[in-house]
Amino acid sequence: MKMMKQASGSWLLETKGLTKKLGGKAVVRDVDLRIGEGDIYGFLGPNGAGKTTTIRMLLGLAKPTRGGVTVFGKSLAANRMEILRHVGSLVEYPSYYGHLTGTENLEVIRRLLDVPKERIAEALSIVRLEKDAGRAVKGYSLGMKQRLGIAAALLGNPRLLILDEPTNGLDPAGIQEMRELIKSLPGQRGVTILLSSHLLSEVELMATKVGIIRSGSLIYQDSIASLKARTAGRIRFSVSEPEDAWKRLLELGFEAERDQSRLTVGGAADRTVASIVAELVRRGHSVYRVEEERSSLESVFLEMTGTGGSL
Amino acid sequence: MIGRMLSVELLKIRRKLLWMLAALGPVGVIGLQAVNYGLRYDYLMKLYGDSPWEGLLRQVGSLMLPALFIGLALVASMSAGIEHQAGAWKQLLALPVTRLQVFGGKVMLSLLLLLSSCTLLLLLTLGMGLLLGFDPQVPWAEIVRQSYLPYLAALPFIALQSWLSIVMANQALPLTVGTLGLVLSMFSVLMPAWMPWGWPDRAVRSADALQAAGSGLALGVLVLLIGYAHFARKDVS
Numbered sequence: 081m082k083m084m085k086q087a088s089g090s091w092l093l094e095t096k097g098l099t100k101k102l103g104g105k106a107v108v109r110d111v112d113l114r115i116g117e118g119d120i121y122g123f124l125g126p127n128g129a130g131k132t133t134t135i136r137m138l139l140g141l142a143k144p145t146r147g148g149v150t151v152f153g154k155s156l157a158a159n160r161m162e163i164l165r166h167v168g169s170l171v172e173y174p175s176y177y178g179h180l181t182g183t184e185n186l187e188v189i190r191r192l193l194d195v196p197k198e199r200i201a202e203a204l205s206i207v208r209l210e211k212d213a214g215r216a217v218k219g220y221s222l223g224m225k226q227r228l229g230i231a232a233a234l235l236g237n238p239r240l241l242i243l244d245e246p247t248n249g250l251d252p253a254g255i256q257e258m259r260e261l262i263k264s265l266p267g268q269r270g271v272t273i274l275l276s277s278h279l280l281s282e283v284e285l286m287a288t289k290v291g292i293i294r295s296g297s298l299i300y301q302d303s304i305a306s307l308k309a310r311t312a313g314r315i316r317f318s319v320s321e322p323e324d325a326w327k328r329l330l331e332l333g334f335e336a337e338r339d340q341s342r343l344t345v346g347g348a349a350d351r352t353v354a355s356i357v358a359e360l361v362r363r364g365h366s367v368y369r370v371e372e373e374r375s376s377l378e379s380v381f382l383e384m385t386g387t388g389g390s391l
Numbered sequence: 392m393i394g395r396m397l398s399v400e401l402l403k404i405r406r407k408l409l410w411m412l413a414a415l416g417p418v419g420v421i422g423l424q425a426v427n428y429g430l431r432y433d434y435l436m437k438l439y440g441d442s443p444w445e446g447l448l449r450q451v452g453s454l455m456l457p458a459l460f461i462g463l464a465l466v467a468s469m470s471a472g473i474e475h476q477a478g479a480w481k482q483l484l485a486l487p488v489t490r491l492q493v494f495g496g497k498v499m500l501s502l503l504l505l506l507s508s509c510t511l512l513l514l515l516t517l518g519m520g521l522l523l524g525f526d527p528q529v530p531w532a533e534i535v536r537q538s539y540l541p542y543l544a545a546l547p548f549i550a551l552q553s554w555l556s557i558v559m560a561n562q563a564l565p566l567t568v569g570t571l572g573l574v575l576s577m578f579s580v581l582m583p584a585w586m587p588w589g590w591p592d593r594a595v596r597s598a599d600a601l602q603a604a605g606s607g608l609a610l611g612v613l614v615l616l617i618g619y620a621h622f623a624r625k626d627v628s
Contacts, residue, residue, distance in 0.1 A: 139485040142626040165487040175482035177473065179406050191399045192486045232482065 097147035109296040122283030123276040125293035168233030178218030203231040223254035280381040318369040396496035413504040416458040417512035452595040464569020467552035513538035543604035544594035546611025554618025
C-alpha cells in the first residue's frame with residue numbers, strides 16, 4: 081500500500097479500523113478509507129457489502145462499534161457539528177417533503193444551515209430546477225427529486241459531498257444528467273466527492289480514485305488508473321488461413337493462441353505487433369483485423385468482489 | 392436556535408392540516424356542548440342554578456379530556472410522521488444540528504399545537520357562556536385554570552407519544568398506546584392518585600388540581616429526558 085506513505089492528516093477524509101457490528105455480525109470491518117482533497121472517490125461494492133453503513137458512519141448517523149472517522153483533520157465524534165457544516169450528503173434515496181415545493185424544501189435546510197437566502201436560487205440553478213421550484217415535490221419525477229437532493233446537499237457550499245448511489249433508480253437520460261452534474265462539481269467549485277455505487281461502469285466515468293468493499297472489508301483502494309492498469313491488453317489478429325499463420329508465429333517464438341480464425345498474442349508491445357503483421361503479410365495471409373482486447377474493468381471488479389450475483 | 396428549529400417545524404407543516412386538527416378538538420367539544428345546552432338548557436340551568444359558569448366548565452371539562460388524550464397522540468404522530476414520510480431523519484441529522492435540537496423541535500411543535508387548542512377552547516367556552524347570557528362577571532381564574540392545568544397534567548403523555556412517534560417509523564404502536572391512554576383516562580375516578588392517567592382529570596376539577604398539574608410537569612420532563620436519551624443513541628436508518 082504505497083498510499084500509506086502519505087502523512088496522516090493530509091487526507092480530507094480518513095477512517096481508521098472503522099467497524100460496525102449489527103447483531104454480533106460485522107457488516108463493516110476494519111475499513112481504512114483515505115480520500116484526498118479534490119478527489120472524486122468511487123466507493124464500490126455489491127449491494128449489501130456495507131457501503132451505506134459505512135457512509136452512515138461518515139455522517140454520524142450511525143455510531144461505529146470500533147474505529148474512528150477523521151474529516152478535515154478533525155475527529156468526527158468530537159467535532160460533529162463543525163464538520164457537518166461543510167459536508168453535503170445524499171444518502172440512498174432522496175429525502176423530500178412531498179407537500180412542500182422545491183423551494184420550501186430547500187428553505188427548511190437553509191434555515192438549519194443558516195446560510196443566505198440567495199443560496200437557494202444558486203443551488204436550484206446548479207441542478208437546473210428553477211422552472212419547477214414552485215411546484216409541490218410529490219409531483220416531481222425521480223430524476224428531479226434526486227436533483228433536488230443534490231441541490232440540498234450543495235446548499236451549504238460543502239467542501240465534501242457524500243453521495244450514496246446517486247444514480248439509483250434513474251433512467252439512462254437521468255443517469256447521464258446526474259453524471260455530468262457530478263463531474264462538473266469539483267472543477268467548478270473545488271468540492272471533494274465520495275460517490276458510492278454497485279456499478280463500476282458508473283464510477284469509472286467519474287472517479288479519480290476507487291475503493292472496493294466486499295462483505296464489509298475494503299479489498300482495494302487506489303487510483304482509477306492503477307485499477308485500469310490491471311486490465312492487461314491482448315492483441316487479436318483475424319487472418320486468412322489461421323492454421324498456417326498460427327504455426328508460423330509459434331515457429332518465430334511468439335506465444336500465440338489460436339481460437340478458430342483468430343489468433344491472440346498476450347501483452348504485445350507496439351513493435352512486436354508491427355513485426356507480426358509484417359510477417360503475416362509477407363507470408364501471403366490477408367490480415368482482416370488487428371484488435372486490442374482488454375479484459376474489462378467490470379470483469380476485474382467481478383473477480384475482486386467474488387460473485388457477480390448482486391450486480 | 393430554539394426559534395430557528397420551531398420556524399423550520401412550522402414551515403414543514405404548511406398544507407398539512409395539523410392546525411386544522413388542533414382546532415378540530417375545541418370546536419368539536421364546544422359544538423357538542425352547544426347541542427347539549429340547546430337540548431337541555433332548562434335542566435342544566437336548574438342543575439347549576441346559582442353558578443352557570445361552573446356548570447358550563449364542568450360540562451366542557453368532561454369532553455375536553457378525551458379530546459386532549461386522542462388529540463395529543465394524533466398531533467405527535469402527525470408531526471413526527473412528516474419526517475418518516477419524507478425519509479428525512481437521515482437528512483436532518485446529517486446537518487449541523489444536534490439531536491437535542493431535532494427532538495426538541497418536534498416536541499415543541501406538538502406542545503405549541505396543543506397549547507393553541509387549549510387557548511381556542513378557552514375562547515370558545517368564554518364565547519359560549521356569554522352567548523348563553525351568563526353573568527358578564529366572568530370567573531377568569533376558573534376558566535384559565537381549567538384550560539391550562541389539564542394540559543400540564545397531560546405532559547407525560549405528550550412526551551411519551553412524541554418519543555414513540557419519533558423513534559418508530561410505523562405509527563401503529565404509538566397510536567395504539569395513545570388510544571389505550573384515552574381508555575384508561577376514562578376510569579380516572581377509580582384510580583389512585585399516583586396514576587398519571589388520572590392527573591388531567593384531577594387537574595380539571597379536584598381540589599388538588601395544582602398538584603396534579605405539577606406532577607404532570609415533573610413526570611413529563613422526566614419522560615422527555617428518557618425519550619431524548621434514547622433518540623440520541625439511536626442509529627438512524
